[in-house]
Structures are given as structure tokens and as C-alpha cells.
Amino acid sequence: MHPLVAADAVGLQRLLKAREVSATEITQAHLDRIADTDPHVSAFIRTLDQAALDHARDIDRRLSAGQEVGALAGLPLALKDILCTKGVETTCASRVLQHYRPPYDATVVRKLRQADAIVVGKANMDEFAMGSSCENSAFFPTRNPWDLERVPGGSSGGSVAAVAANDAPLGIGTDTGGSVRQPAALCGVIGVKPTYGLVSRFGLIAFASSLDQVGPIARAVPDAALLLEAIAGHDPRDATSIPTDVPDLHTTLEAGVEGLRVGVVSEFMGAGMSDGVRSVVTAAIDRLGALGAEVVDVSLPHAGYGVSAYYLIAPSECSSNLSRYDGVRYGLRVDGETTEQMMASTRDAGFGPEVKRRIMIGTYALSAGYYDAYYAQAQRVRTLIIRDYEAAYAGCDVLASPTSPTTAFKLGERAADPLSMYLSDVYTIPSNLAGAPALSLPVGLDDDGLPVGLQLMAPVLGEPVLFRAARALERELAIDSTPRGNGSLAQVAA
């Protein structure tokens, strides 16, 4: 593997600032890596080679002229194909948007460009971010670099697999119920779901508006912190954006966990978890204790209702958000004899089975006579879960649990059983319902040699302590994030 693609973002930045390498060299090395790996991994719906190299040359020109460059200058980044890029196809991995070219950039995309990140490609995902395996992409599934017969998780499976495959040191995903953290766990990288409202949703194609949040993906905690600082901040174009300063993650990043109270969520350590996940996660939590954290048991009594509440709230919001895809203004149109027939045929051809399933569930839950029994009841459960977290944080700085109950599963293994797929997100969903930040950190391998993720959670706007705890454990464990072993990418693309 080329040393430039093995390096983390902070290391690349150091080399670039010392003028030991150029942004063009960094970018070319990653484009070459994508050419080697993507025939096996299928992380990208499209790569943006020419635009990436043009941007890199511009950065090099400015560096030579002694001009300013952005905070992410020269760092390749995989962008989930759910964020609008002006003039560049943005598909949401759906037939209904297959040839859609947005007339504007998402706020996150604008900030990434201003920071001089190099967007190397638009990454694959489950259609409209609905799924936990990347198999719901209308185009093709993405594969896990640790075992190419297994899924990378989802829905941000493409961005995560790209970072795990060393196609880019940074990735951007979105997390509605675990869609950054669960694939990060399954691919052995770091994935963050920030506080709801910390990162703008303007230009993020909506799935469930009260839950969606953009989050960074990286192979090192300082890299993820760097990326979050670059994309966070108030946006007057998003009414749910928090009018707060960009969080300072770096000042306390290396402060360690001594004196922190870490609560282990009892409800997330019960049945349903694989033995391998349990032993690796338990060992990681013990290491936090050895580093000086005080580890205590806490309870989130209503968290067990999270999945049920989520699968009413998220489909309800999805059924409303996706009503705009009617074949009239943009995207796919299938002709019909009447306007109604055109719309029905367009939606029938444009949406895949999981998207249709959620539109049906959501439309039913919101219909007259059922609203109180389903949607309103789910919102009440959400309030109870928020109170559970408040009670837990009265005595803890951060909470810990597994990210996912299992390691990566085989392609096709859960595709026929939506419920087993939904349970992939049982530990991640409550953070979305509470609007609070959480991240997944790779903490070891199970007996099959597959990565296990530890989930750390913090109160709303508690990103500094979240990153601080993750960084302390990362330093202690010194995990090698390179995919290896039988069936891995290492065997086909060294």
C-alpha cells in the first residue's frame, strides 16, 4: 500500500504543510488506490477524478504563492451520495433520482470546499438511507473490506468502506438511526453522530427530518475531530441548526479519562448480542477503567422501546418527505395516460421495496384515526427515552455500549427479513431519538477476525468529552485498522 494512502489525515496535513508532498500527489495516490480497490469493494457510485485533481492543483498553486488554504487542505474525502453537489449527479442510490443534478451545494459540501477537502467521489448507500447493509442501493451492494462476502453495514456503507479501504482518510455519512456508527463498527473505523442541529441539514436529502444528522468518518479520532470542526456550525438556512459556536474538540482531546465517570448501559449488555462482541466490548470498557475512569452501571429503562418508536417516527417523516418525488419537477418520470397514472408509475418504478415499505408504514401511522395510537404514542416514548438519558447523565460523563449486536454479516443473510435488519440498530437508535451525540470506535476483532465497535455516548453538545474519551481509549488500544485476513481486501489489492 502506498504510504500516502496508509497515512491518516493529520499525518498528511503535516507532510503537506512541510511541502514534503503536494496535494496533487496525495490526491493521485488515492485515485490510484480507488482504481485498485473499488472493483472489489464498490464503495463509489461515481468518482470525481478530474474535479479532485483540479482542486488539488489549485491548492498547490496557492501554497506555492504563499496564500491561505483551508483547514482540510488536500485531504481526500468520500461523500455520501445523499448530499447535494451542484451540477454533479446526486442519486441517494435511488432510481427516482438517478440522473438528478442539484442546482446548489449542500451547506456541508460548501464548507468542505471552503476547507479545501478533496471530494474524490460520491459514495454508495442504502436507497434514501433506509437500510443497515448497503444492499438496498438501487445500483449495487458495497462490500466489507475485511471480508468481501460480507456487508459493510449501512446506510453510509460506501463512505465507511472507502475509508476502511484506504480510498480516503475522511468520509462523510449521515446517521438517522445508526447509519454512520453501525457501518463504522462493522468496517473497523470511527464514525460519529453529532448532536442534532450541530451540523446543517440544508442540502441533505431528507429521510426523517427530526433524526437525520451528518457525521464524520475517519481512521483516527483526531481526524474525525478535525472534520467535525470543519462542518459544524450554525446555518441560517436550517431552522433546526443550533445557534452555537463550533465546538472546540482539540483543547481537551488528549486530556485522558482520569476522573471521568463512564456508565455502562445495562439494557445494551443483555441478550441478542454475539459472544465475540460482548467479550471485546467488555475488555475495552475494562481498559477505560484501567486508564482511570470510574466505570459504573446505568439503566435506560425505556431504551428497549427505541426500535419500535423509531419505526413509527422515521417512516412517518419519510412518507411526508418522499411525497415530492412525483415525476413532475425532477428525477425519473414514467409516462402515463393521466397525471395520476404518471405519478403512480413513476413512484412504482423509482422506489425500491424497502423505501415502499416505509412509505406504506408511515402513511398508515399518520392516517386519520391512527395518528394518536402510533405517531403520537411513539413521540411520547421518545420523551421517556430523553428523560432516561438525563437521569443517566446526572451521574455520568459518558455512556458506553456495543455499537452493533453482531459483527458484519454475509451479503443476503438478512435481506429477506426486515425485522432482523432493523435490530442491527437497537443500540444506536436511542441516541437519534434523544438528539444526543455518539460515536463508534474500533476496539478489537472477534474470533472470526471481524471488527467490533464500542459505542460512546454523551449529553447534547457533549462532543468535547465524547472525543476525549474516545481518544484516550484509541491511544491505549493502538488498533491496526488495516483490513486483513481470509477473504479481505488485502488478499486482492495489496
Add this chain to the structure above:
Amino acid sequence: MSVTPDASRQPATAARDSGVEQASRFEAVIGLEVHVELNTATKMFCGCAIDFGGAPNVRTCPVCLGQPGSLPMINAKAVESAIRLG
């Protein structure tokens, strides 16, 4: 405007009712739906100008076209005016 029969009155046979008696069996309930155009400078959910008479499709943006990913921002002046109107 709607006119509803007064259920408290006894029904009478059509042959005995004069026009006046017939009318007295109904109670008039009149509501007014008033449309006003607020004097805001921009549209309700985006920053596009509301002026008339421009070229087609120039006072538009991703928000008022309902483009995927766009989000509405409610016009503060319109909310203030609506509150003043009661």
C-alpha cells in the same frame, strides 16, 4: 357562509309552511375568510423577492422549487404581521 337547519324546531309539513315560516326554521351562521397579501419583501419560506413582472423563473431558488435537500425557513416578517392581525 353556511346555513344550517335549527334542529330544535319541530319539522312541519311542506304544505302548511309559508315562505317566512320556512326561513325561520334556519339559523344563519356567517363566517368570513379574508385573504390579505402581506407587505413582505420576500416569499413565505425563502429569500426570493415577491415582485411581479420579472422574466419567468428568475425569482426562484432550490427552496421554493422544492428541490431535494432544501429546507424552508419561515419569513419572520410574515409571522409578525400575522400575529398583529390576530
